[in-house]
Amino acid sequence: MLKVFPLSQSSAKPATIYLKDYKEPDFLIKTVDLTVELGEEETIVTSRLELTRNDENATKLSLNGEHLTLQSVKMDGHMLTPDEYNATDEWLHLPVATVTTDFSLEIVTRIKPQENTALEGLYKSNGNFCTQCEAEGFRWITYFLDRPDVMAIYTTTIIGDGELYPVMLSNGNLMQQETLPDGRQSVTWHDPHPKPSYLFALVAGNLAVVEDKFTTRSGRNVKLQIFVEKGNEDKCDHAMTSLKKSMKWDEEKYGREYDLDIFMIVAVSDFNMGAMENKGLNVFNSKYVLASPETATDADFDGIESVIAHEYFHNWTGNRITCRDWFQLTLKEGLTVFRDQQFSADMNSAAVQRIDDVQRLRAAQFPEDGGPLAHPIQPQSYVEINNFYTATVYEKGAEVIRMIHTLLGEEKFRKGMDLYFERHDGQAVTTEEFVSALEDGSGVDLTQFRRWYVTPGTPEIMVDERFDPKTGQYKLTLEQSNLKAGEIFKPLHIPLQMGLLDEKGQAVTFTDGPFKGQTEGVFDFNKKRQSFTFSGLSSQPKASLFRGFSAPVKLRQTMSDDALAFLFAKDQDLFNRWDAGQRLASNIILKNIEAVDEDDTAILPAAFLDAFAEILSDTELDRAFTASALTLPGEQDIAQRMPIVDVDAIHKVRENARQQIGLTFEENWRKLYNECANAPTPANQPESSSRKLKNTALRYLIATGREEYITLAATQFRKSTNMTDSVAALSGLKDITHPVRDEMFADYYEKWQKDALIVDKWFTLQAMSMRESTIADIKKLMEHPAFTLRNPNRLRSLIGAFTSGNPVYFHDKSGEGYRILSGVISAMNKTNPQIAARFVAPLGQWRRYDEDRQALMSAELEKILKLPDLSDHVYEMANKSLH
Numbered sequence: 001m002l003k004v005f006p007l008s009q010s011s012a013k014p015a016t017i018y019l020k021d022y023k024e025p026d027f028l029i030k031t032v033d034l035t036v037e038l039g040e041e042e043t044i045v046t047s048r049l050e051l052t053r054n055d056e057n058a059t060k061l062s063l064n065g066e067h068l069t070l071q072s073v074k075m076d077g078h079m080l081t082p083d084e085y086n087a088t089d090e091w092l093h094l095p096v097a098t099v100t101t102d103f104s105l106e107i108v109t110r111i112k113p114q115e116n117t118a119l120e121g122l123y124k125s126n127g128n129f130c131t132q133c134e135a136e137g138f139r140w141i142t143y144f145l146d147r148p149d150v151m152a153i154y155t156t157t158i159i160g161d162g163e164l165y166p167v168m169l170s171n172g173n174l175m176q177q178e179t180l181p182d183g184r185q186s187v188t189w190h191d192p193h194p195k196p197s198y199l200f201a202l203v204a205g206n207l208a209v210v211e212d213k214f215t216t217r218s219g220r221n222v223k224l225q226i227f228v229e230k231g232n233e234d235k236c237d238h239a240m241t242s243l244k245k246s247m248k249w250d251e252e253k254y255g256r257e258y259d260l261d262i263f264m265i266v267a268v269s270d271f272n273m274g275a276m277e278n279k280g281l282n283v284f285n286s287k288y289v290l291a292s293p294e295t296a297t298d299a300d301f302d303g304i305e306s307v308i309a310h311e312y313f314h315n316w317t318g319n320r321i322t323c324r325d326w327f328q329l330t331l332k333e334g335l336t337v338f339r340d341q342q343f344s345a346d347m348n349s350a351a352v353q354r355i356d357d358v359q360r361l362r363a364a365q366f367p368e369d370g371g372p373l374a375h376p377i378q379p380q381s382y383v384e385i386n387n388f389y390t391a392t393v394y395e396k397g398a399e400v401i402r403m404i405h406t407l408l409g410e411e412k413f414r415k416g417m418d419l420y421f422e423r424h425d426g427q428a429v430t431t432e433e434f435v436s437a438l439e440d441g442s443g444v445d446l447t448q449f450r451r452w453y454v455t456p457g458t459p460e461i462m463v464d465e466r467f468d469p470k471t472g473q474y475k476l477t478l479e480q481s482n483l484k485a486g487e488i489f490k491p492l493h494i495p496l497q498m499g500l501l502d503e504k505g506q507a508v509t510f511t512d513g514p515f516k517g518q519t520e521g522v523f524d525f526n527k528k529r530q531s532f533t534f535s536g537l538s539s540q541p542k543a544s545l546f547r548g549f550s551a552p553v554k555l556r557q558t559m560s561d562d563a564l565a566f567l568f569a570k571d572q573d574l575f576n577r578w579d580a581g582q583r584l585a586s587n588i589i590l591k592n593i594e595a596v597d598e599d600d601t602a603i604l605p606a607a608f609l610d611a612f613a614e615i616l617s618d619t620e621l622d623r624a625f626t627a628s629a630l631t632l633p634g635e636q637d638i639a640q641r642m643p644i645v646d647v648d649a650i651h652k653v654r655e656n657a658r659q660q661i662g663l664t665f666e667e668n669w670r671k672l673y674n675e676c677a678n679a680p681t682p683a684n685q686p687e688s689s690s691r692k693l694k695n696t697a698l699r700y701l702i703a704t705g706r707e708e709y710i711t712l713a714a715t716q717f718r719k720s721t722n723m724t725d726s727v728a729a730l731s732g733l734k735d736i737t738h739p740v741r742d743e744m745f746a747d748y749y750e751k752w753q754k755d756a757l758i759v760d761k762w763f764t765l766q767a768m769s770m771r772e773s774t775i776a777d778i779k780k781l782m783e784h785p786a787f788t789l790r791n792p793n794r795l796r797s798l799i800g801a802f803t804s805g806n807p808v809y810f811h812d813k814s815g816e817g818y819r820i821l822s823g824v825i826s827a828m829n830k831t832n833p834q835i836a837a838r839f840v841a842p843l844g845q846w847r848r849y850d851e852d853r854q855a856l857m858s859a860e861l862e863k864i865l866k867l868p869d870l871s872d873h874v875y876e877m878a879n880k881s882l883h
C-alpha cells in the first residue's frame with residue numbers, strides 16, 4: 001500500500017527567503033553526538049549537542065525540525081517541561097536568556113523512515129536505511145541549526161538488528177563495533193572534520209562490499225569501499241576505477257589529496273538525484289555506480305565516470321570549503337561540475353566531451369534561462385531551495401568558472417585556486433570570496449566579470465563583419481544584448497576565443513594586436529558594442545568565433561550557409577567545426593519549414609551535402625567526433641530557434657532530411673557500418689567511438705526505409721553482447737510499426753526484467769517512440785506491473801523521457817500529454833514534492849507554443865495550483881511558470 005508521509009498542514013502562501021536577509025547564526029554547534037536506534041516501527045534519535053553563543057543578545061534558540069515527534073529536551077542536564085519550550089511544525093524554540101556562553105542540549109525525537117516517501121532525511125530503500133540531507137534533510141532526523149554555516153564535529157552511534165542490518169555506516173572513521181546485552185549491534189563512527197549538517201550520512205543494511213585501496217601522493221593509505229545490494233558485486237569495477245582515477249587526477253591537477261583513511265560509496269535504488277557527496281560516505285543513485293558491458297551502455301559508463309569524479313571532487317570544493325548559505329550553491333556546484341568536465345576531457349576525447357557538455361547546456365539550461373524560471377547562477381531569493389538545484393546553478397555555473405579559467409589561463413587559474421584553498425579551508429564562504437581569491441591569486445581584475453553571478457538570461461551576440469580589400473583590414477563588430485536582463489542590462493565581460501581562416505581554410509596568423517604572431521586569441525569583449533580589427537589580410541577571412549564555446553551565449557550571426565559549410569569542413573577548432581555543422585543544419589531545416597509550398601521533401605543544399613561527404617570520408621577524425629558531426633541537431637535544439645515552436649513541422653522536416661541523407665550516402669553508411677563493426681578501432685581511440693559511429697550509420701540506414709536495414713538492426717540486436725548495441729538497435733526501430741519491433745521489445749523485457757536499471761531503458765525507449773499509438777502506449781505502460789511512482793528512476797524513465805524527449809506527442813493537440821504530466825504531478829505532490837516540482841518545468845514553456853496549446857498548458861498549471869495541500873515545492877514552480 002502506498003502510505004502518504006504527512007506534510008505540514010498550512011494553507012498560507014509559503015514564505016520567500018532573500019539573500020539580502022542573511023544573518024550570521026545566533027548560536028554555533030561545536031560537537032554533535034548522535035545515537036540512532038533503528039527500528040521497524042520507529043527510529044529513536046538522541047542528539048547531544050555542545051553549543052556556544054555567537055550573538056550575546058540572542059534570547060531564543062530556534063532549531064529547525066520537520067516531521068519529528070519530540071520526546072524530551074534536556075538543557076545542561078536538566079529536563080525541560082513542555083511549557084518551557086515551544087515546538088511547532090518547523091521549529092523548536094528554546095529559552096536561552098539565562099544560559100552561559102557554552103551549554104549543552106540533549107534532544108530525543110522519534111521518526112518513521114519506513115513511511116518516508118519523500119526520500120529526504122532518513123528513509124528506507126529496498127529494506128535498507130539511508131539518508132539524504134542536502135539541502136535541508138537533516139532537520140527531518142533531529143532538531144538542529146540546519147544551515148551550512150554551522151559546522152560541527154560528529155560522532156554517530158547506530159544501533160539496530162545486526163541480522164537485518166549487518167552493515168552500519170556513517171561519516172569518518174569507524175571507532176567501535178559491539179553487540180549489546182540485548183543482542184542488538186552497535187557501531188560508532190567519528191568524523192574529525194567539522195562539517196555542515198547537509199553532509200551527514202547514515203546507511204544501514206544487508207549490503208555486499210567491494211574493496212580496493214589508494215595510496216595518496218604523501219603516502220596515506222586509503223581504504224576504498226563500494227557497498228551495493230547483494231548480487232551486484234560484479235558491477236562495481238568501472239566505478240572503482242573511476243574513483244581511483246579521480247583521486248589521482250585531483251592530486252595532479254589541483255594538488256588536492258584525500259584526507260581520511262576510508263572512502264565509502266553506497267549505491268541505493270531509490271534516490272531523488274544523481275548522488276551526494278557526504279563526507280567520507282558518498283551515497284549514489286545506483287544508476288551512477290552499477291555497470292558491466294552487458295548491462296550498461298557506453299553513455300552509462302561515461303555518466304558513472306563523471307558522477308563518481310564529481311562527488312569525489314566535492315571533498316575539496318564543497319566539503320573542506322563549503323557554502324555560507326544556499327544562495328551560494330553554485331560556489332560548490334558550478335565549480336565541481338567544471339572540475340568533473342575537465343577530468344572527463346582529460347580521460348576521453350576533449351573535443352567530444354566539450355560537444356556533449358555544450359549539448360547538455362543548450363538542451364536543459366538555455367530553455368530554463370529563456371523561460372519563466374530564469375534565475376542568475378546566484379539566485380537572490382527562493383521559496384524552496386530544492387527547486388534551485390538547476391541546470392543554471394550547475395551547468396551555467398560551470399561555464400562561468402570555465403570563463404574565469406579562459407580569461408586567466410591555466411597557470412594563473414591554478415594560482416587563484418591554490419589561494420582559494422589556502423585562504424578558506426575549513427570555512428563556509430560566498431561566491432564573492434571565491435572570485436576575490438581567484439582575483440588575488442592571479443592578479444587579474446574580475447570586477448566586471450562578477451556580473452555573470454547576478455545576471456539571468458542567455459546573452460545574444462550580433463555580429464557585423466567588414467572587409468576592405470584596399471587596406472587589407474577586417475573589422476569584426478560584436479554587440480551583446482540580453483532579453484532577461486531588461487532594464488538592468490549592463491554589458492558582461494565575455495571571453496571571445498577566436499581565430500580567422502583564409503580562403504583555403506588555413507589558419508590566419510595575426511599581424512598586430514595582443515595576439516600578434518598567433519593564430520588564436522582570447523579577446524576581452526566587455527562593452528555593449530565593440531569592434532576588433534585585424535590587418536594584413538589579402539582576402540576576406542572566415543571568422544571562427546567563441547571557439548570551444550568560450551562563453552555561454554547565443555550567436556546571432558548573419559553568416560551565409562556557404563560560410564558555415566566552409567567552417568564545418570575546415571575549422572581547426574573541432575568544437576566549432578561541429579557547431580558550424582549544427583547551425584547550418586538548423587538553418588536548412590528552418591528554411592524548409594518556412595517554405596510555403598507544402599512539399600514534404602526537404603531541400604538540402606549542395607554545400608551542406610559536400611561538407612557532410614568530406615567529414616564522412618575523413619578517416620583521420622576520431623570516430624566519436626565524426627558521429628556527433630554527422631548527427632543532425634535535435635528537435636528541441638531546432639525548436640529554440642523558432643519564436644512559436646511547431647513540433648510537428650520540425651519532426652517532419654528533420655525526419656525527411658535524415659531519410660535523404662541516408663539515401664544519398666547509403667553506400668558510405670554501409671561501408672562505415674561494416675568497418676566499425678569489424679575492423680579494429682584506430683589506436684588511441686576507445687572502442688566506444690566505433691560503436692557510436694556504427695550506430696549512427698545504422699540509424700541513417702534505417703531512415704532510408706528499406707526493409708533490409710530493419711533486418712540489419714534486428715540481427716545486431718540478437719547478436720549483441722553489449723548494451724550499447726542492443727539499445728541502439730531498439731532505438732533505431734522504436735518508431736516503426738512492424739512485428740520485429742514488438743518481438744524485440746518483448747524479448748528485451750523478458751531477458752532483463754530483474755534488472756531495474758535496464759527495465760528503465762525499456763520504458764524510456766517506448767516513451768520516446770514516435771507512433772500513432774504512443775500516447776495510448778504510455779498510458780498502458782503506466783499500468784504495467786513494473787511501473788511505480790515511488791521510484792524516481794522509474795518515474796523519470798517513463799514520464800521524464802516522455803515530457804522532455806518526445807515533443808511531438810507531449811505536445812499532442814489533444815492536450816493528453818499535458819494531462820498525463822499534471823496527473824503525475826498531483827499524484828506526487830504529497831508523496832515526493834521534490835520530484836513533483838521538477839516535473840513542472842515542461843509546462844512552464846507554454847508561451848513558446850501556439851494559442852491552443854498555450855491554453856491547454858496553462859490550464860494544467862492552474863489545475864496544479866488548486867491542488868489541496870499543495871507543497872511549497874510545487875507551488876513555487878507552478879506559480880512562477882504561470883505568471
Ligand code: ARG
Pocket residue numbers: 132134135272273275276277310311333386389834
Ligand atoms: N550535492 C549533490 C550533487 O553532487 C546534489 C544533492 C542535491 N539534492 C537535493 N535534494 N537537492 O550535486
Ligand code: ZN
Pocket residue numbers: 310314332333336
Ligand atoms: Zn555536486
